[in-house]
Amino acid sequence: MLWLYLHFPHLVLDHIRRSREDQGALVVVEGSGQKVIQACPDAREQGIHRGMRLKTAISLAPDLGMVRADETQEARILEDQARWLYRYAAHIVLVPPDGLLAEIGSLQKLYGGLPAVWQTVEQGLNERRLNAWIGIGYTPLAARLIARAGKGECTADKGHILRALSQMPLLAAEFNQKACTRLQRLGLNTLGEVFALPASELARRLSPELLAYIQKIQGARPDPRAPWQPPHSFRQQADFVQEIEHTQGLLFPLQRMLAELEEDLCWRQQDTDSLRLVLRHRHSEPTRLQIRTSGPEHRADNFLNLIRLRLEQHSLSAPVISMALVVKRFLSREAPSGQDLLGETRDLNEAWHTLVSRLQARLGDQALRQLSPQADHRPERAWSASEVLRKTGTPLVPATELPRRPLWLLNGPQPLTEAPVTWFSGPERISGGWWDGQRVHRDYYIAQLNSGQLAWVFRDAREGWFVHGWFG
Amino acid sequence: MSELLNTLMQDARVWQGHRHTQTTQPAEPTGYQVLDNQLGGLGWPRGALSECLLDAPGIGELHLLLPLIQRVGGEGKSVFWLNPPHTPYAPALAREGVNLDQVVLIHTEDEADFLWTLENCLRSPVTGLVMAWPGKLAAREVRRLQLAAEAGSNVCVLFRERHYAEQNSPAALRLELEPGDQQDLKVKVLKRRGSWPGQCCSLAMAQRADLAFRETTRVVRGPWSGSTG
Secondary structure, three states: OOEEEEEOOOHHHHHHHHOOOOOOOEEEEOOOOOEEEEEOHHHHHOOOOOOOEHHHHHHHOOOOEEEEOOHHHHHHHHHHHHHHHOOOOOOEEEEOOOEEEEEOHHHHHHHOOHHHHHHHHHHHHHHOOOOOEEEEEOOHHHHHHHHHHOOOOOOOOHHHHHHHHHOOEHHHHOOOHHHHHHHHHOOOOEHHHHHOOOHHHHHHHOOHHHHHHHHHHHOOOOOOOOOOOOOOOEEEEEEEEEEEOOHHHHHHHHHHHHHHHHHHHHHHOEEEEEEEEEEEEOOOOOEEEEEEEEEEEOOHHHHHHHHHHHHHHOOOOOOEEEEEEEEOOOEEOOOOOOOOOOOHHHHHHHHHHHHHHHHHHHHOHHHEEEEEEOOOOOHHHOEEEEOOOOOOOOOOOOOOOOOOOOOEEEEEEEEOOOOOOEEEEEEEEEEEOOOOOOOEEEEEEEEEOOOOOEEEEEEEOOOEEEEEEEOO | OOHHHHHHHHOOOOOOHHHOOOOOOOEEOOOOHHHHHHOOOOOEEOOEEEEEEEOOOOOOHHHHHHHHHHHHHHOOOEEEEEOOOOEEOHHHHHHOOOOHHHEEEEOOOOHHHHHHHHHHHHHOOOEEEEEEOOOOOOHHHHHHHHHHHHHOOOEEEEEEEHHHHHOOOOOOEEEEEEEOOOOOEEEEEEEEOOOOOOOEEEEOOHHHHOHHHOOHHHOOOOOOOOOOO
16 A cells, blocks of 8 residues: 655644634644744744744744634644545545544555546645645655655655665654664664664564554554544634734635635535534624525535625624635536527526525525415415425416406405495305404405405405505 | 798798607517607616606506516526515415516615615616615615616616606606506506606406405405404
């Protein structure tokens, strides 16, 4: 098995910088806020380095951007990287806090050689503007040591890899402090010299654990790693150094997140129809926005347009410190229906979904309704309004057996305030609803009012005369 | 004719109305032959605004549009009802053979949303017909809608109150609707693009309540005593 190790020297920084428009010096400080643990190249140029006290760093660069590292956040960011790497490699192992391991021996044939695999991974890193050191080895630990030492080369030659390992100083080999000191006292300086010692002597004079570690590097002892499984949902988060106060500022990171979503959906061969956007604030409850499209969709532009509309309607209640995009609902992608050669129906379908989604995003889901008749004698219950759905069934045949009804129904019966000029037909007695308590007992007439309007009036058993509809 | 006029005519400096060439514009037949004739054999203009000015609902204004609604729904295009004053009654529409899958009702809260929605509907290729009941509209906003209508090729009918007849409007077709004596609908063309206005016609609308087959004497009084009111 051939392993490829990706070491991210400053993953959190890369992550933050991706959702920032203006580039400035940036550092990551440890939880207590005392020490710098990662510094971006800009910051390093100004003399800030790892382990420096924060106060010193600020005095060197007054407009320094600071981010507090958080273990869960780091784990999440690392998993984000595993997700895109999963497109290229099947067997991936997370090595927290900053490493990823991928089995690439089985990929060489697929990609056409090791250099092609290397190039693909490098390209993926460049697209995401990530800094990573790559190492290749025959055991997970060997790949890791080579990558972390920055000595990675695109070769599968065993001798070459072994030479690189042998020349590595003991400090780079990640022994624990005690073992390292003891080995140095023995006069050993490189890993190669340790490899040369007989195994039984090593176990006796140092410790069995150290021997196991060395054998794992060499590949003489099995080092099983459980493969990582990608989750069944999509999640992306952008964290901001400076709080964002205007919705306009959210669109730039959103663009990138939606582009990743599109890529992810394309790769899954799936679509989605609902996105969840969570905006976190420093002091108040997070704002949750549900963005729905009326049909399956995967294109970033369309999502962005809907979100833009939505954000125009809802101004931010508080400045935003981080934004997460979550998709949990996936729909299988429909094959374009091949009814006609030129695909006109598909275009119309798509245009319909675009229009309805746009309207719903601005007006709210409840603003658009579709009507349908219901089987009930009572006029106010003989129809229902439902959510808008695209139906492409055959049109209804005219239901002429239905009784004559007005085209306008009033939202509730209105009292009849004048005596009609002419009476036309009636009465039509409608009596029902004894089964659900909404009792109706009425005699309906068609009558013309003074104004020339043709009305559907009824007389209730108890309360008198009402207009219930207009023959429009 | 005076010397001066003769000179003007010969120089072709005066436009003579009877010689105008007929302009053609895309249109949808109304489904009423009488009205189509009055509208130069065309009907509802496509890609332009039409206005129906009336006092109150219930005079047959929906039946005026019903042939178009039926046709548009049959073609698989959508009919949008924007802010209707009452509920379009689904059983009645189904009885008339309207494809209810294509009927979409939209309610907007304020005027900005109304204009935005109408513009979006007009520009979309899925729209066949938009019927809108705006409250008050400034002339500038009607102009904006007219431009949006030109961007698409749909029929858009605005229902407005009759007193707007005195106001100018950039709509391509303006009809004034009045109830007639025989439950018919009197249509007066206030404006139409490319020709003279002023035509009047009367459309029989009594069938909308099956009145042709019924006699007034068939009305039976309710079982309860007392008069109307």
